[in-house]
Amino acid sequence: MSSKLPAVLSAYAKNKNTGNIYEIATALTLLRQRGLTNAEFDEHAAFLESIAVYNSRNTEKIRNLYAAVREKPVGTGLIFDGKSIVDLICVTQDDGSGRTGDFLLLTSAGESLSLSVCEGKPKKGGIIEKCISNPTATRYGCTAEDLAAFDAIQARAVLDYKAEMGKKYGTEESAWPSRIKTKAAIDACTEVAASVASRFAGLSGEVQRTCLVDLLRIEDGKKPADYLAFVDGKTLIPRFYRFETPTVTWAPTLRANGVFLLLENGGKIIASTQVKFNNGVYHKGVESSIRTSWNATCCLSDLFTMTAIPL
Secondary structure (H helix, E strand, C coil), X not given: CHHHHHHHXXXXXXXXXXXXXXXXXXXHHHHHHHCCCHHHHHHXXXXXXXXXXXXXXXXXXXXXXXXXXXXXXXXXXEEECCEEEEEEEECCCCCCCCCCCCEEEEECCCCEEEEEEEECXXXXXXXXXXXXXXXXXXXXXXXXXXXXXXXXXXXXXXXHHHHHHHHHHCCCHHHCCCCCCCHHHHHHHHHHHHHHHHHHHCCXXXXXXXXXXXXXXXXXXXXXXXXXXXXXXXXXXXXXXXXXXXXXXXXXXXXXXXCEEEEEECCEEEEEEECCCCCCCEECCEECCCCCCCEEEEEHHHHCCEEEECC
């Protein structure tokens, strides 16, 4: 498997997702355990450097990651959760494979196990949270009429944003900083969140459940992936966990809290979705959508039993 280094990492030379560094760290950890040598690092040095350079936000961190992996002992084989792993396939850009997984682990027994990757470390009490989706308004049952109303809110927000930024930073738009908190954005997203919660409350229980199943993947024993790699943002060392079949009893409610949609079940907030503009309200002459690419974060440890898997 180690000789497939370019195949495993090639996707990261083609996109600049902020989470790439955590997936790269996970892949290199597994490849090193499987037998990736420093000679193979040297053989593919130009390719690895191209990944670091292309991921410009984290270039130095990725270079440091390469150096740190080279200092680790070379493994003689990868046994993962008692299974012998013979191949690693990257599916980070393929939503049709591995559910929400970023990699597939192929075992000597012919199994294909999905591994999802995210940044973070367990919170107090072992709580594990993860951004599991970037949903649109329609995934909460919103109608075409709702979407038209959101577009109107968006249009007003752009005008308010321009007035607010012009007052703070001057009339030259090219000098405006990007992705900063503004009253225009907060007010618009709060209005949309309240509307979505109201629409959801009016749906039948069956439709509500269909929406939540789609968002959380909790029906009929389904899991978002077979395993999770939780990567420490500072050390870039992954911790591995197995997802067990969900056992929760569902009586969920959804309510708006400012720009957030909070999903509660059994008295606990188990998930939250941030209603936001995609890439800011307005940037370099381009308006952003207020009804797409929201951030849905789930408390996985409230949905599943998460069993730690040592390497």
